[in-house]
Amino acid sequence: xxxxKQPNTVGxxxxxxxxxxxxxxxxLLLDLDKSYKKIQKDKKFKKELNDLxxxxxxxxxxxxxAKNLSKYINGPKVYFKRDELNHTGAHKINNCLxxxxxxxxxxxxxxxxxxxxxxxxxxxxxxxxxFDLPCYIYMGSKDIERQKPNVFxxxxxxxxxxxxxxxxxxxKDAMNxxxxxxxKNVRDTFYIIGSTAGPHPYPRMVRDFxxxxxxxxxxxxxxxxxxxxxxxxxxxxxxxxxxxxxxxFLNDKKVKIIGVEAAGRGAKTEExxxxxxxxxxxxxxxxxxxxxxxxxGQIKEAHSISAGLDYPGVGPEHSHLKNIKRVKYFGVxxxxxxxxxxxxxxxxxxxxxxxxxxxxxxxxxxxxxxxKNKVVIxxxxxxxxxxxxxxxxxxxxxxxx
Amino acid sequence: xxxxxxxxxxxxxxxxxxxxxxxxxxxxxxxxFNEILSHQPDIIEFGLPxxxxxxxxxxxxxxxxxxxxxxxxxxxxLDLIKYLSKSKNNxxxxxxxxxxxxxxxxxxxxxxxxxxxxxxIIIVDLPFEEEDAIKKSLSKNNIHLIxxxxxxxxxxxxQKLLKNSKGFIYYISATGITGSNKxxxxxxxxxxxxxxxxxxxxxxxxxxxxSKKDVIDIFKKTNADGVIIGSALIQKYxxxxxxxxxxxxxxxKFIKEVKV
Numbered sequence: 001x002x003x004x005k006q007p008n009t010v011g012x013x014x015x016x017x018x019x020x021x022x023x024x025x026x027x028l029l030l031d032l033d034k035s036y037k038k039i040q041k042d043k044k045f046k047k048e049l050n051d052l053x054x055x056x057x058x059x060x061x062x063x064x065x066a067k068n069l070s071k072y073i074n075g076p077k078v079y080f081k082r083d084e085l086n087h088t089g090a091h092k093i094n095n096c097l098x099x100x101x102x103x104x105x106x107x108x109x110x111x112x113x114x115x116x117x118x119x120x121x122x123x124x125x126x127x128x129x130x131f132d133l134p135c136y137i138y139m140g141s142k143d144i145e146r147q148k149p150n151v152f153x154x155x156x157x158x159x160x161x162x163x164x165x166x167x168x169x170x171x172k173d174a175m176n177x178x179x180x181x182x183x184k185n186v187r188d189t190f191y192i193i194g195s196t197a198g199p200h201p202y203p204r205m206v207r208d209f210x211x212x213x214x215x216x217x218x219x220x221x222x223x224x225x226x227x228x229x230x231x232x233x234x235x236x237x238x239x240x241x242x243x244x245x246x247x248x249f250l251n252d253k254k255v256k257i258i259g260v261e262a263a264g265r266g267a268k269t270e271e272x273x274x275x276x277x278x279x280x281x282x283x284x285x286x287x288x289x290x291x292x293x294x295x296x297g298q299i300k301e302a303h304s305i306s307a308g309l310d311y312p313g314v315g316p317e318h319s320h321l322k323n324i325k326r327v328k329y330f331g332v333x334x335x336x337x338x339x340x341x342x343x344x345x346x347x348x349x350x351x352x353x354x355x356x357x358x359x360x361x362x363x364x365x366x367x368x369x370x371x372k373n374k375v376v377i378x379x380x381x382x383x384x385x386x387x388x389x390x391x392x393x394x395x396x397x398x399x400x401x
Numbered sequence: 402x403x404x405x406x407x408x409x410x411x412x413x414x415x416x417x418x419x420x421x422x423x424x425x426x427x428x429x430x431x432x433x434f435n436e437i438l439s440h441q442p443d444i445i446e447f448g449l450p451x452x453x454x455x456x457x458x459x460x461x462x463x464x465x466x467x468x469x470x471x472x473x474x475x476x477x478x479l480d481l482i483k484y485l486s487k488s489k490n491n492x493x494x495x496x497x498x499x500x501x502x503x504x505x506x507x508x509x510x511x512x513x514x515x516x517x518x519x520x521x522i523i524i525v526d527l528p529f530e531e532e533d534a535i536k537k538s539l540s541k542n543n544i545h546l547i548x549x550x551x552x553x554x555x556x557x558x559x560q561k562l563l564k565n566s567k568g569f570i571y572y573i574s575a576t577g578i579t580g581s582n583k584x585x586x587x588x589x590x591x592x593x594x595x596x597x598x599x600x601x602x603x604x605x606x607x608x609x610x611x612s613k614k615d616v617i618d619i620f621k622k623t624n625a626d627g628v629i630i631g632s633a634l635i636q637k638y639x640x641x642x643x644x645x646x647x648x649x650x651x652x653x654k655f656i657k658e659v660k661v
Contacts, residue, residue: 010530018531019528019530019531020500020526020527020528020531021455021456021526021528022455022456022525022526022549022551022573023528023548023549023550023551023553023554023562023573024456024551024552024553024573025553026528026530026551026553026554026558027551027553027554027555027558028553166462166466167452167453172453176453176455179455180455180456180458183456184575186553282501282504282505283499283500283501283504283526284453284501285453285455286455286526293501293505295474295505296474296475296502296505296506297451297475297501297502297504297505297506298451298452298469299452299453299501
């Protein structure tokens, strides 16, 4: 296999990606691309980021051998890459620190972001507090309702939350509004996109900042197992945690890689967020990738119990990895994810977020009594505190009592 | 090959009116466009509704939403434009849309459906870096790909962008500071002048033009060859609490006013 080298200079991962935005944003994206390339070679920038990773986030995150779950599955040895132990409780902070350092370098004075589950919003609000920059978070009103703890967190951190009432009132619409804000405030504003989605250079930049996850996991597993893992598993919404884990392993042909999407009420129903199982290539939020759309190219509303996966698009690099068959993608329903959420909590004493619960559900389902003597790394990309109310309601537990 | 109306635009004070197809319903939309067409503006821009119009403000977003409420298809929009073209004289017809609409419909099928009566197309989210194949097919059918220039486009980029441009140039006037909708005439004039040095096709100013006064001021204070009015035409519908008959009347009055 040729060495994996994506994207090309204009932000294409194979045929996917690119920059499909209005002329108001084009000059900004080109400028951002230039600045990003510059800081990649900047040793001071790297040092500053590594220092924050270590002392502010608490990296490296540990690699935990999930003994009880492994026993339950009666299959492979399962390791969790525990990015849920990061400061702010998810992997999102890795990318936010990278981008805010870049924003500082570019002299930007105002930060905007979109959020679905609120994890990226919290991470953005956190770095804005740390670097003393005003922070505006766009969040769908449906997500505000189901992610209340994170809304309060963001407010405590000093962010202004702008509820989005358009469309399905979730992540997609929040991103539309954030892009509109950026068009209006091009001169002073930096848009911190939280996923490997959007126009170039975001998919690449977010992947690069998140790839610390995979780099660490690679070293850690080589140390304990003396070999590379046989499988990697991660959930995919826009796809940042998954790209972070997968990227440093893409050239290791023997490592099989699995992305798990949210199938909502079922990949074949209208209520799904399984973009790569149920979608077709199209253009959303400035990039060409798989999207859920109708015959006229109107974007459909996604559905998932997990606000972080409730997105009708996916990062262009995932579309490419699907097409070249380097990564296989599967869908998991709300119900299956909820069950895995409970199983993991009971067996490992770790309450996972609903997002990685999808990856867990796939692992339990597909590896049960199979693949013995194999080693799996699953990206535990977020903790479940934010989902307690949603999960309690879905399971039928009265959390108020 | 049929003549392209955009090649014979008047020399000054060009008026372009934007309206979303299928808004608020397909039948009412026909009436709106008939009204607009009866005033013989120099250009009519037909907006094709898209579920995620990320470069549009709240008013056009709402118009898109209303149009899509009854599952308006791309074919229905194109048929509407074709039907209107029967009463078309010197008015240029321009389609304004997002790339996904064209892609999903199929570029060749799209062109086949609009050739001979559409003079130009603006694809909002198609930067010139990505336009080659589309531009080629359009030009074979004598349809001009209209270019947008924003206040953020620097001179070097403008030069590349404006090379071989046809029809007109759409200058996006809103520099945008949240909440401020004031037009910065000095900046507009500076940029329009600079564009005109690089290209000989007319420069039209759009975004944020709301009234007769704005139109007069643009022509008085800047070198622009024309204006584009969009949101202001749609806004009235919501101002009048969606009373369609009153809206049609007010539209008539407004268009008469802005034809300066």
